Amino acid sequence: MQSVRFPRSRAEAIACDAEDPLAEARAHFNLPDDVTYLVGHSLGPPAMSALEALRRVGEHDWATGLVGSWNAAGWIDLPTVVGARVARLIGVPPTAVSVCDSVSINLFKLAGALLSSGTVARRIIVENGEFPTDQYILERLSTLQQADFVRADPGAGLDSLSGGGILVRSLVDYRTAAIADVKAVEQAAQRQGAVVIWDLSHATGIVDLRLEAWGARYAVGCSYKYLNGGPGAPAFLYVHPDHVDVLQTPLAGWLGHARPFAFEPTYDPADGVSRFVAGTPPILSLATFNGALDVFDGLSLRHLHDKAQALGDLCLAAFDRLGLETSSPPIGHPRGGHVTLRHPDGYAISRALAEQGYQTDFRPRDTIRFGMSPLFLRYVDVWDMSEALEDILLTRAYEDPRFAVKSKVT
Ligand SMILES: Cc1ncc(COP(=O)(O)O)c(C=O)c1O
Numbered sequence: 001m002q003s004v005r006f007p008r009s010r011a012e013a014i015a016c017d018a019e020d021p022l023a024e025a026r027a028h029f030n031l032p033d034d035v036t037y038l039v040g041h042s043l044g045p046p047a048m049s050a051l052e053a054l055r056r057v058g059e060h061d062w063a064t065g066l067v068g069s070w071n072a073a074g075w076i077d078l079p080t081v082v083g084a085r086v087a088r089l090i091g092v093p094p095t096a097v098s099v100c101d102s103v104s105i106n107l108f109k110l111a112g113a114l115l116s117s118g119t120v121a122r123r124i125i126v127e128n129g130e131f132p133t134d135q136y137i138l139e140r141l142s143t144l145q146q147a148d149f150v151r152a153d154p155g156a157g158l159d160s161l162s163g164g165g166i167l168v169r170s171l172v173d174y175r176t177a178a179i180a181d182v183k184a185v186e187q188a189a190q191r192q193g194a195v196v197i198w199d200l201s202h203a204t205g206i207v208d209l210r211l212e213a214w215g216a217r218y219a220v221g222c223s224y225k226y227l228n229g230g231p232g233a234p235a236f237l238y239v240h241p242d243h244v245d246v247l248q249t250p251l252a253g254w255l256g257h258a259r260p261f262a263f264e265p266t267y268d269p270a271d272g273v274s275r276f277v278a279g280t281p282p283i284l285s286l287a288t289f290n291g292a293l294d295v296f297d298g299l300s301l302r303h304l305h306d307k308a309q310a311l312g313d314l315c316l317a318a319f320d321r322l323g324l325e326t327s328s329p330p331i332g333h334p335r336g337g338h339v340t341l342r343h344p345d346g347y348a349i350s351r352a353l354a355e356q357g358y359q360t361d362f363r364p365r366d367t368i369r370f371g372m373s374p375l376f377l378r379y380v381d382v383w384d385m386s387e388a389l390e391d392i393l394l395t396r397a398y399e400d401p402r403f404a405v406k407s408k409v410t
């Protein structure tokens, strides 16, 4: 599976970088010299092409083109134009994706539309341990729509599907980076007359997704992690074209209307997944995200995933050597783009690492996440980080009281 050697020394790590078929992608980014960025699983850094798009949309399209840019710069079509680019990365037809709103809102719209479609039992199943917004949004939606809400144990969502319903599942777990077997879950769900909405937030741009081939019909996901769309960039929503016509979004906004500029008093849904665009898109963010996607042109998701996997294995080997515990799939086993380290002093250790320029993040109660974004991270970065980690643990530098003070965003 991996096209790279496993480095056993710093020199070998440097040699791996020299042979890396993705090495040139790093030149698309302009990261600060004193930072090793291991948080691409939370907020991807800006590619130069994203910053250029942001400048262009602000200084040219908005400043000069003014309102005419809705037509001249194609703003009005951006949700579907950018959607087609995302579609390639998740393995679905180009017309099957709209870029709009946040993951939270897209989940609400999609699950709400399915609940009222009459095509599936009025029951939503979410596993405990799913990303909190998924749990909150779906529980509230169930209350609003008077549907059953079922909380399943982690990994047991499928067991709750007899009788049908809507299972919401992350393709890559936000804590452990474990990857779901989409094809198997879809087959099991479809056997029971149930449907699955996939949350692709931690999967898009890092896993070689083939959603259509795997039988997946519905998904949502964000753009600001491995796709590097920028903070607050709009999310996306996928519905397979064979299943979209029966869906009515509960947020029937004018830009999801078949003829928005006819200004008709009653709602008539647009064709296809465009009906899920509710109100005016955040054009500055959407254009920036469009620019960010240039980096993926001509790149193979397979290569990206293989490199993330190899970097993660290197990191896990260091944890092993240091006697540290992980909750991520072990060396050689498929996982998403990050690896975890579990330690009772996890927060303080992540702060101590940050002070040396190694940025990671922390999730309660004891988990540090190390993002392995393959577009800009080098083998030598992971090697050096593991040496810094070893030093922090040996000297107990993390016990400095400064590192106990929690910041608002961790
Ligand atoms: C799996 C998952 N779903 C949803 C979200 C949140 O989505 P949003 O803030 O776009 O609603 C995140 C991260 O923020 C996430 O990791």
Ligand SMILES: Nc1c(O)cccc1C(=O)C[C@H](N)C(=O)O
Pocket: 041, 042, 043, 174, 201, 409
């Ligand atoms: N979406 C975020 C935000 O608005 C602020 C800070 C972090 C985030 C994140 O992306 C968290 C992330 N989804 C996670 O996996 O924890």
